[in-house]
Amino acid sequence: MESKINRITDILRRDDGISGAMHYTEQISWILFLKFLNDLEETKNDDAQLDGEIYNFVLDEKFRWGSWAVLKANGKIDVINSKSGEDLLEFVNKELFPYLKSFKNITENPKSIKYKIGAIFEFLDNRIANGHTLREVLDIIDEMDFHNNSDLYQLSLIYEKLLKDMGSDGGNSGEFYTPRPLIKVITEVVNPKIGDKIYDPAVGSCGFLIEAYNHIRYENIETNKQRELSTEQLRFLSEDTFFGNEKTPLSYVMGVMNMILHGVESPNISKTNTLTRDIRGLEEKDRYDCILANPPFGGKEKEQIQQNFPIKSNATELLFLQHMMNSLKLQGRCGVVIPEGVLFQTNNAFQSVKKDLCERFNVHTILSLPSGVFLPYSGVKTNVIFFDRNGSTSDIFYYEVNPSSKLTKNKPINNSHFEEFLDVWKDRKITDNSWIVNINDIKDFDISAKNPNRNDTIEHKSPIELVENIKLNNAEINDLMDEIEAILIGKDINE
The missing domain is CATH 1.20.1260.30 (N6 adenine-specific DNA methyltransferase, N-terminal domain)
Known part of the structure; x- marks a missing residue:
């Protein structure tokens, strides 16, 4: 094929x-x-x-x-x-x-x-x-x-490869493809089950929803072994489980087609801009048990869109994060890819959203991804943040993925890079790549991953701290220049 x-x-x-x-x-x-x-x-x-x-x-x-x-x-x-x-x-x-x-x-x-x-x-x-x-x-x-099922499975693999090739083409095609090993690990942690309503607010080609379907439907996808589900469960899985939005026409087409080709005949995918919905009007019946997403980031939204959110910002990543927080049911679980800046930035909007996140949700795990995960179409450093709506945050388990070699277009992230994480995250085991931080030890809601086991960890400072450091450095430089000038003047006098 x-x-x-x-x-x-x-x-x-x-x-x-x-x-x-x-x-x-x-x-x-x-x-x-x-x-x-x-x-x-x-x-x-x-x-x-x-x-x-x-x-x-x-x-x-x-x-x-x-x-x-x-x-x-x-x-x-x-x-x-x-x-x-x-x-x-x-x-x-x-x-x-x-x-x-x-x-x-x-x-x-x-x-x-x-x-x-x-x-x-x-x-x-x-x-x-x-x-x-x-x-x-x-x-x-x-x-x-x-x-038959084995032929359909082969078709689904071929279609995934087509979408991957389109994503690897770079440019605007990147929106169609999130690396499958990353989707798989996020789905493993969130662990969707039959009966859950599962949502992706920026579905693209529906990679997350398809992985969630495979997670529920198959005991072993490699051998095409399906779980025994009742007729009613199969109907629910096909018609009432998967939900998503996509604003780009071609992404929308690819996503719906991808779901149907994988066996979900009636996915609830809408062609709409998620951010146009006022999240303050959401009721519990409109919310979801699981949210899995890699929403677009780096974009800027106009004032009209910002009015739909309690905390206004033109950064799409902050608006999507607020949307997902408000779309999660009680006891619901979420795993979302976000740019590193969301974790360490402490200006008013970023700090307010993270304060709300930590106080109303249990941020239990943050997975720090290496640079190059989204090459060739984005070099932005990213993290995955996992949170549940079952209480506030007490402490956060961090894991830093450290590949033995630099990720490139031809050497992408793969399943082996996440093996240790999947072994340790549930029991919160401490390793050279993992650590736990109590919420009381976090200042200004800077929840960025700073591995205490590494000496070369980059420390992200707030803009105010950076300005103060620059002032301090300038003062030290001026003092040093005065000393050098005094030595040179003294030398001229002696001569």
Whole structure:
């Protein structure tokens, strides 16, 4: 399957309508999705027939894979009657896409697969400019079979690789991909369970929600061994477990598609800017048991957005943190990636948010990540902060990840970097990389990770302390210059 995808990417790179990993991933995605949907419908139809029932197809016959993408005669591709060139492009652009876009309408149940298809294609268009190129791609994807769980698992792995390649492309593509080892360790600590409502306020390609699904659904994902769940639990897992927001159209499309391709047919993903919601209006019924997120940081929000938050700031990371704090249910658990600056900055807004966090929530663990985790599209040093809504903070367990070599684009973070952390965090074991700090020993809510076991720990000072140090250093320099000047004057007199 992977070799087929590689062939397709090579073919699409030569098409005039495609430029870069973002475009070819987008185009492979919609074609893969329609083939997946065809095989899913065929499987459901076969199951219905075995039960003596009639299955109502989502797609009209004219728009099903076997009617337009790849026609068959005696089990082989019907080359003569299969559309190609301009005929194929005209059908896809003028009939297929308008038909699929029409699925998202007010009369359709938002939880239905039909509505989700409309939501996906609302923001998609065919970019493949050459109908013969599209013909080649359709023929290759037709060879893929998604009728059983092991095939679907392979598809999910391939799709993850496509998203990873798009993220590694750098630039704006970075928003689509958080390193999977990091997502996995955050999910392990938060430990979502069946029955939980799980939320990501900035879902991107839904990596956190998919890892949460795998965590709940599989006893061993490597061997594809699933947990025994009741019909009601499976329905809850598909329809009422996963929630998220995404404001970027392509991220939204990739996220919804990614969830469906992984087996969650009805994810509750909205295309909206999370920060436009006034968090002071949230009720307990609107909150979530688990929040897993790597929200955007480094951005600036306008005054109108800031009005939705008790503590105003133009820093997106502070606004998202407040949103997550207010979105967590009683006894809820949260794991979120934040830039290092949030931990050590002590100006009014940062200190106020952290004061609220430590007093209303139990900040039990902070995982200090090495530089380079988000290369190549960001070199910002980050941390993961874990907090529960079950009381205030008494002490914080810190763990500092120390790779033996520098992380680079070609030597990224991997699962082995987190092995010791996962071994020690629950029992709060002290190692060379871990320590505990009592909340009473923290000044000005500077909760940054300062490893007492290392001599080269960087000490983050407040702006006022930095100014005072500069003044002190300048005074010492002036005194030293006066002494040198006095020596030189004395030397001139003696001469």
